[in-house]
Amino acid sequence: MYVILVYDIGEMRVARMLKLCRKYLNWIQNSVFEGEITEVKLKEFMGKAHTIMDLDNDSIILFKSREQRWLDKQIIGVERGPVTNFL
């Protein structure tokens, strides 16, 4: 399954969330990630994300699509991809 993930996380927790997201997905903009992921891996990610999040203040929005080809992605302006894929 293909997912787009966007987070809005308090400053105190954002570095940990960024690191976690980069283990499972590709970073495409400040707080936006995308990638292919299995249901099992997504559940694993969600479990870890919950331990980082303050559910009263933070949020994650997840868009799931069975097929990446159903979504057309367009970038306008700077491409802010990750400088490196190494953590």
Place this chain on the structure above:
Amino acid sequence: MYVILVYDIGEMRVARMLKLCRKYLNWIQNSVFEGEITEVKLKEFMGKAHTIMDLDNDSIILFKSREQRWLDKQIIGVERGPVTNFL
């Protein structure tokens, strides 16, 4: 067509971009919008967005899907929807 829009815009320009996006789409998180939009309206929006953006520093990522039902949206944590729909 259904779109998800995420922006990363310099502080000096972000208020104008927020206002513009809210005219065309629904605000669902800090810098994330979604909604149904026609090709014509999207082009109109893009023209206006270009006049606001500094293309060397800002970015917009747009995901387009012909059908909203191809995407499943899930929100974890706080729902940061707009406080009001009035501009």
